[in-house]
Amino acid sequence: MQNPIPAITDFPNHADIIARLPTEWTSWPRDDSSVNSHVLESNDTPAHFEKNKLRWPKRSVVFISDPHADAMAFEASLIAAGVVERKKKAGLGHLTLTKKGKKSEVIIGGDCLDKGPSNLELLRSVKQLYTLKARVTLLAGNHDLRLLMGLLALARKKDVGNQHFFVRMGKKVVPLFREVFDEYLAGTNWDKKIPDEEACRKHLFPGEDWFKEFPFHAAGFLTAEGIDREVRKMESKNHSFEKHCRAAGLSLRQVYATSLKCQQLFLHKKGEFNWFFRKMELVAKRGSFLFLHAGLDDSMGQMLLKSGTSYANKAFHRNLKRRDLFSFYYSSIANTFRTKYRDADLPLTDRGVKAIHKAGIHVVVQGHVNRQQGQLIAIKKGLVHVEADITLDSHSRHSEGLKSYGIGATLIDKTTGIVGLSCDYPAAKVISAQELQAIYE
Template sequence: MPNYQGVEFCEMPLPVTTEPWPKFEGRRLSDLANENYDAPREELRERIGHKPFIWPNRTMYFFCDVHADADAWRRSLIASGGVRWLGPGDDEYELSEDGRDALFVIAGDCFDKGPSTLRLLRAIKLLIDKGADVEILAGNHDLRTLVGLAYLGRKEPRFAHLFVRMGQKTMPLFQEIRAQYLEPGDTSELSEDDLHELLFPDEEWFRRFPSVAKGLVPEKKIGKELKRIREKMVELPRKCEALDMSLGDIHRATTRARELFLEPEGEFHWYFERMDVARRWGSFLLVHAGVDDVTAGLLAEHNVSGANTWFHRLLADDPFELYHGPIGNMFRTKYRDFDHRFTDAGVEHMYEAGLYGIVHGHQNILRGQRVLMREGLLNFECDSSVDCNTRKLAGLSEHGGAVVVFQPNGVALGISADYPHVKVFDATQVFPHLTIV
C-alpha cells in the first residue's frame, strides 16, 4: 500500500484494501464472473512469461491525461504517496521520503478538456521546483497545441490547417490567457476577412492536401482528415462565441500564447523544452499511446534515445510528419484500422529491443487502470478519465484522480477514483525470470 499523506485534501476516498491485478488466474473464472476487464494472469504468462524481464529498483509514479485539471493532479499526487500534502493550496505540500528518490512520469495530455491548463502547468512546475525528478512525455493534445501555435498563418499545405486542427477544446486556453495577460479591449487589429484568411486553410489547401499527405497519412485517414478540418472550421467560431470571444480576441490571445510557450523567456517554455516522446523503464516502454512496426524497428536498432532524437528533429523541422508519421503514432495511435500498423513484425522488433511491455494512457477507461495483451506485448492502460469534464460526459462521480506506482520490489499498484481497491500487479507471478536492478 502507498503511504497516503494529506488525505483530508484529496476530496475522494482513497482505497485501503488490495486486490490481485489481474483479478483472475485463468480465463474460465473470468468468463464465469462475466469480468473481462483485464487479461487473466495465465494469458500473460503464456504469451510473455518466458521473457527475461527487467524491473528497475526505484519507485516510479506514472500519471497521464490530466487534461488541464489541477485538482485531479493534486488528488493523483496524494494517491501516489510521493508527497505529503499540508494545506488546500496548489503549493502546500512537500515531497515524501519515497517521493524524494522517485521518478514522476507525466505521460502526456496536460492540455485541453479541463478547467485550467495554465493552473495545471504551474502546479507541475511547482513539483519540479520542489526537487522532484520529473519526466514529461508528449501527448497528442500537447503536440496539437504546440504545432498550432508555431505554424499560425503558414499557408504551405503541410502547415495551413494546423491552427484549426487544435479545435474547440483548445479555445478555453486562449480565454485563460486573455483573462490573465491581456487588458480589456486588447484585440487584433485585423479585419474579419483577414482573420479568416490567416487562421483557416483556404479551398486550395483542400485540393492540395491529399497529394501532399499521400504516402505519409494512411489512405483511409486522408478523407477523414479533410472532413474533420471542415467541421473544425465551423466548430471553432461557435466555441469562440460561446466563450464571449471574437476571432480577433483569439488571434490576440494566440499571439500572447506564442510568447508564453515558444519564446525561451516565456513562462511556460519549460514544458515543451523538457518533453520527450518516450522513456525506457527496464523492460517497459513508457509512452503516451503506443507503437507501430516502424517505430518498433527504430527502437530495436537505436533504442529509445533514437526515437527521442527523431522526435526532436521532426518537432523542429517538419511537424506535419511528426504528427502524422510513425513517431506521431507513439502519441496518437489507438490501433485503429487507419492508424499505422502494429503487427507480429513490430512485436519481434520490440522483443529485440528487450521491451516486453508498454505503459501508456490516451484511451479513456472508466474502472481504473487495466492490464491486457496487445499482439504480443503486455499493456498497462492508465488513462483513468480523471479530468472533471471527461468525467461529467462519462457519467462518473465529480472527483477524479489516478496513478500507477511501480515499486522497487517488482510490484505495480493501480490506484484510481473509480475502483474500490488498490490493484496489485506482482511481476513475479507473470515473469519467472524477473530481474530487479
C-alpha cells in the first residue's frame, strides 16, 4: 500500500506550491457564528465593541499555527505567504528571506510538535528562521507544553500532581520518540544504564492510587467537569500508551532511554533544541490584536488589563521553573494554550471580556481548533476570534480525508485587512481594514 504521507525529500518547487493556492479572493463567508467582510448588524455587535478604535499591527503579520511536525507544510506555508523563497538546493532547510519577509513578523501559533511526520525537521525549520534573522514570535501550544510537562515530571520527584504527566502525552508524542531514538540512540549502547522493563514502567506510569487521589488533589483547581474529564482521559491513556509505543516498535526501556535523551536535547543548556522552550511566549499583542494558541478566561483577562502581556509572558516562564507542575498546568496561564471554552475549562464571562477590551484587545488570533475549509472568524463569548488552524500536517489531513500536506497562512496588515489563505478553500478570504473597523464604530 502506498504511503499517503509525502517523503520530506520530495519538497515541491515554488510553482507546485502556488498551483495549490486559490487565484481569486472573496468576502469572508458568513455563517451563524462568523463575521464576513460586511458590517455586522447592530443587534449582532457585542456591546464592548462600540466606540473602540481598532489598532492594527505596526508591521505585517504572517500567522501560521499548528504545523504539528510537518516541516514540508510549514515551509510551503511560509513560501505561500511570500516571506521566504527556496534556494536552488533540494530538500528542506534551504530558505532565504524575501523583501516582504524582512519587513514582516512571523508568528507561529503553537503546536509545533506531535503527530509527525517530521518533528525534528520542523524544529530545524523554525530554527532556520531565527538564523535568517527573521522577526519570529513562537507561541506556546498545548502539544508543545505536554512534552515539556512529561519531561519535567520524569526528572522530578513523583507526587500526585505530576506523576501522570508523562503518560498524559499520549500516542501523539510517540512519533517524536521514534524519531529521536532512530536519530540519536539506534546503533549505540543506549541500554547500558537503563533499568529493566518493569522498572521503566514504574518510572513512566502513574501509581495505582493516582486515580483515587487525583480528584481530591485537584479540588479547588479544576471544575468538577474538568476533574472528571482528566480522570477519564488518563484511564484511556494509561491503558493504551504502552500499546501505541509497541506499535511503533518501541519497548518501555527504549521509551525511557528516549525520554532521557529528550531531556538532554530540550532541557540542557547545550541541547540542540534548548532554544525551543526558551524562546516560547504565551501571548503576543500587536495593536488591538492578541495572538495566542487557544483562548482566554476571566483571570487572564484581568492579568492582561492590570499587568499586560509582558508580565503574562514572564509569569509563564517563571511558573515553568517552579517544582509544582500541577499548579502551573491547571492554572489560568496554561488555560491560555488549552481552552476550547468547554465546561471543563476555566470560564470566560462578560466580566473577562470587559477586562480584555479595556486592555485594548479587540481581536484574538488563535490556532488549536482545526478547520477543514480554511480560517474562520467567529464571535465566541462576545469576543472576535480568528481561528487559524487550517489542518496543515499530513497525518491529520489523511485521517480527515484531505489531500497531501496543507498550505496556508493568515495575513494581517492595516492596508489589506485580514486574509485567510488556504489550499482547502477555493478563494482567499478577505475582510478589509475598513470593514473590520466598522464593527467598532
